[in-house]
Structure formats: structure tokens, C-alpha cells
Amino acid sequence: MAHGSSDPRAAASTRAxxxxxxxxxxxxxxxxxxxxxxxxxxxxxLLDMQRLGHRSAVVVPLLLTSAFHGRVDLPGVIDTAYDxxxxxxxxxxxxxxxxxxxxxxxxxxxxxxxxxxxxxxGIVMIAAGTRDDLARHTVDLTAAEFGRSLGLPCRAAFAxxxxxxxxxxxxxLRDQGCSRVAISSYFLATGKLHESAITSAVSxxxxxxxxxxxxxxxxxxxxxxxxxxRVSPATVDLAA
Numbered sequence: 001m002a003h004g005s006s007d008p009r010a011a012a013s014t015r016a017x018x019x020x021x022x023x024x025x026x027x028x029x030x031x032x033x034x035x036x037x038x039x040x041x042x043x044x045x046l047l048d049m050q051r052l053g054h055r056s057a058v059v060v061p062l063l064l065t066s067a068f069h070g071r072v073d074l075p076g077v078i079d080t081a082y083d084x085x086x087x088x089x090x091x092x093x094x095x096x097x098x099x100x101x102x103x104x105x106x107x108x109x110x111x112x113x114x115x116x117x118x119x120x121x122g123i124v125m126i127a128a129g130t131r132d133d134l135a136r137h138t139v140d141l142t143a144a145e146f147g148r149s150l151g152l153p154c155r156a157a158f159a160x161x162x163x164x165x166x167x168x169x170x171x172x173l174r175d176q177g178c179s180r181v182a183i184s185s186y187f188l189a190t191g192k193l194h195e196s197a198i199t200s201a202v203s204x205x206x207x208x209x210x211x212x213x214x215x216x217x218x219x220x221x222x223x224x225x226x227x228x229x230r231v232s233p234a235t236v237d238l239a240a
Contacts, residue, residue, distance in 0.1 A: 166201030
């Protein structure tokens with residue numbers, strides 16, 4: 001389940017991720033759904049799965065923070081599906097970002113894999129942003145862990161919901177003595193917010209090329225599979 005975007009590139013990235021997940025688990029019926037903009041909605045997909053004869057399903061939120069969409073919107077959609085006749089056993093996993101203060105190693109691996117080969121002495125990790133303080137804290141946590149894994153200073157920057165824009169984060173890294181700041185993308189797909197965050201960071205002197213979003217990274221597909229794997233295999237149908 002992705003948030004959804006009016007930019008068709010986002011849905012294309014989500015479908016590519018679903019294909020990569022399906023390749024990791026042959027026989028598993030993997031579908032995409034969206035909370036907003038693009039369709040279909042999660043409740044419709046779950047009802048379709050029930051009509052096909054599935055007995056249970058796992059819903060993986062393709063979200064990097066546990067903000068309003070993950071905590072409220074998605075459970076609400078599932079509740080509505082039950083109100084509309086869903087009898088499928090539905091298991092909702094954790095988001096793909098940090099949970100309980102722990103950054104998934106596969107998420108860090110995806111960030112490393114997507115980082116362009118540039119001679120950098122600092123990293124700005126651009127993210128969509130949220131007004132949720134706790135959610136923003138998990139982005140800062142990921143940036144700190146990512147920096148430690150690279151042995152470089154790394155700061156999070158946000159396209160919305162925070163005064164720490166790409167330009168602000170790059171300037172802070174320059175104040176630390178960094179002269180060559182690379183851009184890491186803490187996004188699952190490209191779109192207006194992603195491009196806005198890039199523009200802000202580049203305006204302050206960050207290096208190009210920019211790391212692509214994470215949605216097409218093989219490590220992210222493995223992280224989705226790992227989230228599914230935390231649900232007992234006996235409760236997940238491999239075929240209708």
C-alpha cells in the first residue's frame with residue numbers, strides 16, 4: 001500500500017517494487033494499492049482477493065515514517081472494508097522506516113546502493129517531511145545511522161513540514177567543514193516534493209547527480225519481504 005501521487009512516475013515505481021517482491025516470493029499474490037490519487041484503494045484490493053478465494057492477506061505500508069497515514073488512514077480503510085463485507089484475515093505490518101528506534105539494515109543498504117559515486121565529504125538526506133515530530137525524528141535517526149555507516153556527516157532535510165530544507169541542511173554541513181555534499185533520496189518515488197527538495201539542496205551547492213528514490217532498490221523489495229515474513233507463514237496464502 002503506497003500513499004499515492006498525481007505523478008504517474010510514482011505508481012510506476014510502486015508497480016516495479018511489487019514485481020520485485022513477487023520475484024522474491026514466487027507464488028505470492030502481490031497487488032498494489034494507494035491511499036490517495038491513484039487507484040485502486042486498499043479496501044477494493046482486499047475485497048477482490050477475497051472474491052478470488054484467498055483466506056488472508058498481509059498489508060505492507062510503503063511508508064518511511066509512521067505518521068498519520070500509517071497510524072490512522074490505513075487502519076481506517078481496513079475497518080471500512082470489514083464494514084463492507086470483508087472477511088479476509090488481514091495482517092498489517094510495520095512501515096519500512098525505523099520501528100522502536102531501530103533503522104532496518106536493509107533500508108540502510110538501499111540508501112548506500114542508491115548513493116551516486118561522487119567524491120563527497122558530507123551527505124544531505126532529503127525527505128518528504130511531515131508535521132509529526134516523532135515521525136521527523138525517525139528520519140533524523142535514519143540520517144544519523146546512514147552517516148555512521150558511511151563514516152561521513154549526514155543531515156536530514158525536508159521538502160515540507162520542517163524549516164530544515166535542503167538548502168538549510170547543506171549550509172549546516174558546510175558550517176561543519178564539508179565542501180562536497182552529496183544528495184541521498186529518502187523517498188520511495190519521484191514527484192513534486194522530491195524535485196523541490198533536490199532544487200533546494202542544489203541551490204546551496206550540493207553535488208549532482210542525485211541519488212534516485214529507493215522504490216526500485218532490490219534491498220527495499222527484500223525489506224518488504226522481511227516485513228511479510230514477520231507474519232506467520234501459515235496465515236498467508238501463497239495461492240488462491
